[in-house]
Amino acid sequence: MTIRHDVVIAGGGGAGLRAAIAIAEARPDLSIATISKVYPMRSHTVSAEGGAAAVKLPADSLDEHAHDTISGGDWLCDQDAVEAFVAEAPEELLRLEHWGCPWSREPDGQVAVRAFGGMRQRRTWFAADKTGFHLLHTLFQTSLKYPSIVRYDEWFITRVLVDDGRVGGVVAIELMSGRIETITAGAVIVCTGGCGRVYPFTTNANTSTGDGMALAFRAGAPLKDMEFVQYHPTGLPFTGILISEAARAEGGWLVNRDGYRYLQDYNLGRPAPGPVLRSMELGPRDRLSQAFVKEVEKGRAIDTPWGPVVHLDLRHLGEEVIEARLPFVRELCLDYEHIDPVRELIPVRPVVHYMMGGVDTDLHGATPLDGLYAAGETACVSINGANRLGSNSLPELLVFGARAGAAVAEAAEGRRAPGPAVLAQGQDERRHLERDLLQRDRGRERIAAVREEMQQTVEQGAGIYRSGDSLTKAADKLHELQERCGSVAIDDHSRVFNTELTAALELSFMLDVAQSVVRCAWLRQESRGAHQRIDFPTRDDERYLAHSLIHLAEDGEPEVRYRPVTITRWPPAERVYGR
Numbered sequence: 001m002t003i004r005h006d007v008v009i010a011g012g013g014g015a016g017l018r019a020a021i022a023i024a025e026a027r028p029d030l031s032i033a034t035i036s037k038v039y040p041m042r043s044h045t046v047s048a049e050g051g052a053a054a055v056k057l058p059a060d061s062l063d064e065h066a067h068d069t070i071s072g073g074d075w076l077c078d079q080d081a082v083e084a085f086v087a088e089a090p091e092e093l094l095r096l097e098h099w100g101c102p103w104s105r106e107p108d109g110q111v112a113v114r115a116f117g118g119m120r121q122r123r124t125w126f127a128a129d130k131t132g133f134h135l136l137h138t139l140f141q142t143s144l145k146y147p148s149i150v151r152y153d154e155w156f157i158t159r160v161l162v163d164d165g166r167v168g169g170v171v172a173i174e175l176m177s178g179r180i181e182t183i184t185a186g187a188v189i190v191c192t193g194g195c196g197r198v199y200p201f202t203t204n205a206n207t208s209t210g211d212g213m214a215l216a217f218r219a220g221a222p223l224k225d226m227e228f229v230q231y232h233p234t235g236l237p238f239t240g241i242l243i244s245e246a247a248r249a250e251g252g253w254l255v256n257r258d259g260y261r262y263l264q265d266y267n268l269g270r271p272a273p274g275p276v277l278r279s280m281e282l283g284p285r286d287r288l289s290q291a292f293v294k295e296v297e298k299g300r301a302i303d304t305p306w307g308p309v310v311h312l313d314l315r316h317l318g319e320e321v322i323e324a325r326l327p328f329v330r331e332l333c334l335d336y337e338h339i340d341p342v343r344e345l346i347p348v349r350p351v352v353h354y355m356m357g358g359v360d361t362d363l364h365g366a367t368p369l370d371g372l373y374a375a376g377e378t379a380c381v382s383i384n385g386a387n388r389l390g391s392n393s394l395p396e397l398l399v400f401g402a403r404a405g406a407a408v409a410e411a412a413e414g415r416r417a418p419g420p421a422v423l424a425q426g427q428d429e430r431r432h433l434e435r436d437l438l439q440r441d442r443g444r445e446r447i448a449a450v451r452e453e454m455q456q457t458v459e460q461g462a463g464i465y466r467s468g469d470s471l472t473k474a475a476d477k478l479h480e481l482q483e484r485c486g487s488v489a490i491d492d493h494s495r496v497f498n499t500e501l502t503a504a505l506e507l508s509f510m511l512d513v514a515q516s517v518v519r520c521a522w523l524r525q526e527s528r529g530a531h532q533r534i535d536f537p538t539r540d541d542e543r544y545l546a547h548s549l550i551h552l553a554e555d556g557e558p559e560v561r562y563r564p565v566t567i568t569r570w571p572p573a574e575r576v577y578g579r
């Protein structure tokens with residue numbers, strides 16, 4: 001039996017829910033399935049802390065937000081996408097306010113804005129330092145209003161079905177029962193979030209395993225700019241828990257083992273009283289993470305059992321400010337490090353945080369594959385280029401989630417009977433899951449071992465700094481791991497919440513993502529934003545002012561092409577901070 005809907009939305013996080021609401025508002029006649037492997041409120045969006053960027057007039061301007069985003073992205077952003085983004089971000093945040101999002105306020109009642117890395121103006125709206133929690137709650141409760149949105153909570157999508165170049169639905173497992181269903185639809189919007197778990201040390205939730213990127217890739221859609229992986233400069237050692245950029249926006253300092261604010265040595269400006277926009281601690285994340293590596297090389301970091309760290313100093317902010325503006329930061333430090341930032345230094349180190357690359361889409365979320373759309377962190381529109389600015393991701397998922405929803409609502413032709421090829425593929429996938437995985441007798445490999453080797457390989461080969469050599473080694477190792485992944489043991493043959501099965505599926509998705517990252521990083525012989533090649537240390541606009549697009553060629557092998565970046569009003573220039 002198959003389940004039929006007009007639209008399937010893969011993912012119940014910020015992007016997925018925003019897209020669902022946009023369709024439900026525009027076309028109440030369409031039936032929308034929102035499928036999520038975790039309960040929607042547990043999606044990674046819930047853990048966003050610092051805030052969401054949108055211009056607040058009259059002090060700020062759309063052009064300034066656009067310019068900061070484009071230079072922050074080292075000129076790899078498509079400027080038409082950035083212009084649409086900055087123009088629509090304020091109305092999206094205001095809409096959330098009307099739906100109930102409790103934005104923090106200034107004493108006069110206006111929406112409060114804070115400074116954020118790489119931004120020349122204060123434009124980051126926030127709800128204390130629990131912005132993602134409030135944003136996701138607001139979207140979730142708003143989505144409940146629409147009877148046309150049917151939720152499939154704790155259902156895991158394993159495949160996107162394609163008939164004659166057109167998407168026809170998905171196959172998903174209901175985790176509670178192990179039931180495997182084909183769910184047909186005229187359009188699928190992939191909103192499955194990031195892929196930080198490909199790396200060993202990340203701020204991302206356990207669920208951020210790049211499923212949607214691999215699903216779209218396997219269905220025939222290209223992935224764009226996969227070599228650009230963002231490290232956030234301030235994660236807690238061992239756990240990788242994020243200490244939000246908000247801590248530096250409120251005036252926190254980064255100091256090395258000598259108590260010295262080392263960022264002044266890295267072309268990021270000089271210390272000044274109070275936070276200085278776009279300089280020192282409020283420089284962009286790629287530069288700050290790279291400066292950390294250099295401090296370690298100079299022997300100026302602090303050694304810990306979990307590797308070298310530097311210190312984040314908030315003590316001078318005082319208890320009142322920390323309690324009012326950074327309560328969650330204090331809570332995390334107390335719970336996970338047993339230190340109180342009011343009195344003590346916080347140990348921090350860079351940690352994988354965000355994927356700039358993703359499923360290639362146009363400005364309306366459409367991929368080159370008919371009927372397949374993507375939005376949120378899974379997608380690459382691209383507004384983030386080679387390095388995302390903090391607080392641009394939440395407004396991005398709102399703006400482009402809404403745009404993808406609007407495009408689907410407009411294109412939907414109503415319910416169509418699924419073609420025989422779609423149903424046959426559904427059967428095929430069911431057989432594969434049942435026979436090859438659930439009933440697999442013995443496997444030689446352990447999931448955890450292959451996963452750990454993959455994570456170490458990607459970190460060593462495609463970390464903050466890469467080289468042709470490190471990437472070649474990583475590519476060889478990943479090839480071997482891909483083979484070994486085919487024979488991992490799945491000892492649990494039961495159907496109820498079989499997390500061993502989903503872990504095996506996630507591992508194979510992550511390996512696809514890891515291979516794309518490494519291959520695109522190997523081919524890009526330049527340094528730009530978060531992609532730093534020690535063998536090609538400078539930016540090369542002649543050859544690489546272009547997006548990489550990796551897709552499966554007819555022979556089943558990955559192939560990489562390039563597409564020029566769209567430049568509208570901001571010709572490529574040097575990235576300058578702190579001057």
Ligand SMILES: Cc1cc2nc3c(=O)[nH]c(=O)nc-3n(C[C@H](O)[C@H](O)[C@H](O)COP(=O)(O)OP(=O)(O)OC[C@H]3O[C@@H](n4cnc5c(N)ncnc54)[C@H](O)[C@@H]3O)c2cc1C
Nearest residue numbers: 011012013014015037045050051157193376377391393394
């Ligand atoms: C700790 C942290 C703090 C952050 N802070 C900020 C911030 O302050 N400001 C900012 O702008 N950005 C921030 N970001 C980035 C931003 O939060 C994310 O990029 C964004 O929330 C991603 O939203 P999404 O809707 O694309 O995906 P998610 O919220 O990750 O949702 C993904 C959804 O897909 C579902 N899914 C995945 N795979 C499958 C599958 N196989 N089958 C079924 N369902 C599936 C999941 O269940 C989930 O519902 C932060 C990120 C982190 C990790």
